[in-house]
Amino acid sequence: MRWLPAWPGAMHTLVFLSTRQVLQCQPAACQALPLLPRELFPLLFKVAFMDKKTVVLRELVHTWPFPLLSFQQLLQECAHCSRALLQERPSTESMQAVILGLTARLHTPETEAGTQPLCRKHALRVLDMTGLLDDGVEQDPGTMSMWDCTAAVARTCIAQQQGGTADPGPAPIPVEVRVDLRVNRASYSFLREALRSSVGSPLRLCCRDLRAEDLPMRNTVALLQLLDAGCLRRVDLRFNNLGLRGLSVIIPHVARFQHLASLRLHYVHGDSRQPSVDGEDNFRYFLAQMGRFTCLRELSMGSSLLSGRLDQLLSTLQSPLESLELAFCALLPEDLRFLARSPHAVHLKKLDLSGNDLSGSQLEPFQGLLQAAAATLLHLELTECQLADTQLLATLPVLTRCTSLRYLGLYGNPLSMAGLKELLRDSVVQAELRTVVHPFPVDCYEGLPWPPPASVLLEASINEEKFARVEAELHQLLLASGRAHVLWTTDIYGRLAADYFSL
Known part of the structure; x- marks a missing residue:
């Protein structure tokens, strides 16, 4: 099949170009969806997401014929399109269309869904929205940041719970929504309500990566208690200025996530050059909790005072690290010597x-x-x-x-x-x-x-x-x-x- 460029930097097949043409008239495309082979749905989704064909995109999610709809699978470079949408900020219009399609699916009565050819044998069970670009730079007004995505998904969870019991009849098939969540002081209460609302709801919120910025200790603990231990991959606590005392309060709630692969802690102050009795006790407790992780592969302790203590920290870990960030940690020569000799270095x-x-x-x-x-x-x-x-x-x-x-x-x-x-x-x-x-x-x-x-x-x-x-x-x-x-x-x-x- 011949490759044809649609615009500079991207290569497309004739199948892609034909799919794009089909979606030009959105009402006709929606009517044609039940007649199209389900094998075309992944490419239809990518084209609709890319071209902001929001009416079609919403209907695709509403009638998705597979158990899994994964952004990481659908928005990457593929055989028909070399453009990797995951490396770009997602369009606000496209993201909102996906969420509206999910809401429509949950509100479709079971009897009606059963009459649709695409929904007879398959029901969407997992919507995986993880992996979206989160580059931290100033965004285009037409794109959605991770903060915006968190808010949009949270609103959907709250609305589903508030309006979910009004309709009689069979309950909708539950859908697990996997997301990366961002939270700060302003959004904490909102996100906490969304996580609580998703418990026992047809729309179950499942966090893969959590990043909390400048969040009080008690709020951080409250959020961690609401997260599913089987889903969480990363905990990232930024600008919290925890101190060893605060860290000793939070770390046992983090350590319950046995499958956690990445732990990022910042500004953990506790000067090892002028140790106090309380500080020593807190540090020993922190080390004991770090020893509970069995799957940890990344550790970041940026702007934490670790002078002469790196050996104590790394010796407690059960498995070798593959990523280690020790920026502005006042490391001493003996810290670097220990790291060079440790099992972590060769990994x-x-x-x-x-x-x-x-x-x-x-x-x-x-x-x-x-x-x-x-x-x-x-x-x-x-x-x-x-x-x-x-x-x-x-x-x-x-x-x-x-x-x-x-x-x-x-x-x-x-x-x-x-x-x-x-x-x-x-x-x-x-x-x-x-x-x-x-x-x-x-x-x-x-x-x-x-x-x-x-x-x-x-x-x-x-x-x-x-x-x-x-x-x-x-x-x-x-x-x-x-x-x-x-x-x-x-x-x-x-x-x-x-x-x-x-x-």
């Missing part, structure tokens, strides 16, 4: 040491850690690690042994143009490397103090003319080495760090 796919000073006595143990992780490491983040040319050049021999590395983050380090060129030349052997986020070279600043604090590198103005020449030279070097496909950029906001589950 690491993602490592984030941003904000830890690697320029002095930490450099050698850091190099040992890279050596241990070289065979598996895919993503390495070293933002603001005070690495100058001397440290980078000393690390290049072991860094280039990370032959599977796809992403390298070096923003906020005092590197010169000469250092960056050396990195570019040596990284030619890393065939999988796709993205390098590099700092503005120190050559491009005026009157820079030495050594320059990270705050100066981040805030001081640069000479735009000098930097334009740097960019041009780097581009020419990439072309000359046959590496034009590798992105070298100073943009730390446009391309967020890869999620562990996408590696």
Whole structure:
């Protein structure tokens, strides 16, 4: 079958183009759905979602002939369309149409559903809306963020419960709705009501990934108690400034999720250099609870004071980690030495040491850690690690042994143009490397103090003319080495760090 481009960057088959043509007249397409082979429904869904054919989209969900409707399966690149919609912000119109279709299905009497050919043998049991893009950047008004999606699904759950008992007759077939939920102080009460409403309701809300931002401790615990232990994959608590005392209250409620694969905790303060009796007791209790996890593969402890305590934390875990984020954790040389010798090192796919000073006595143990992780490491983040040319050049021999590395983050380090060129030349052997986020070279600043604090590198103005020449030279070097496909950029906001589950 011949490939035909519909627009730049996407390739479509004739089947796709024919399907798109069928959906041009939405009323006629809806009437034709019962006559079409159910094997066409996945492609019909993708085209309708892409082209915002909301009337057809709603009817597709209403009459879906399979037990599972999964965004991750239907909106990825497929044999008929190379466009991966999961890598784009979803259209608000399309998302609302899916939710309306689900509501219509739940409100269709059992006897009426049985008369529809597509619904005789199959009933939609699971609507999986997980995996939507959540890049954290400013969104287009016509697209839906994860916050918006959480609110829309929550409203549907509450409305279903409030209006579900009015109609006599058989209860509708239950549908499990799998979602990634985002919650903060403003949306907490709303989401809690939705989770409560879904218990015993035909529309059962099932959270895969939970992210709570700046939520009080008691509210966090209340939400965790409402979540299904069999569904939850990730807990992400952000900007909560928990402290060890707060963490000791929350962690047993998290530890009951035995299948949890990712735990992200931020701002867990408790200075190990001035320990208190209460602080020690809380830390030991936290460690004991961490030992309950059997499936944990990712741990993030960003901006938590772990100086000299990494061995205690990692030794409690029952299985090796594949992703470890320790940004701004004030790590000491002994912490890095322990990690290099631990069972975790040889399994690491993602490592984030941003904000830890690697320029002095930490450099050698850091190099040992890279050596241990070289065979598996895919993503390495070293933002603001005070690495100058001397440290980078000393690390290049072991860094280039990370032959599977796809992403390298070096923003906020005092590197010169000469250092960056050396990195570019040596990284030619890393065939999988796709993205390098590099700092503005120190050559491009005026009157820079030495050594320059990270705050100066981040805030001081640069000479735009000098930097334009740097960019041009780097581009020419990439072309000359046959590496034009590798992105070298100073943009730390446009391309967020890869999620562990996408590696």
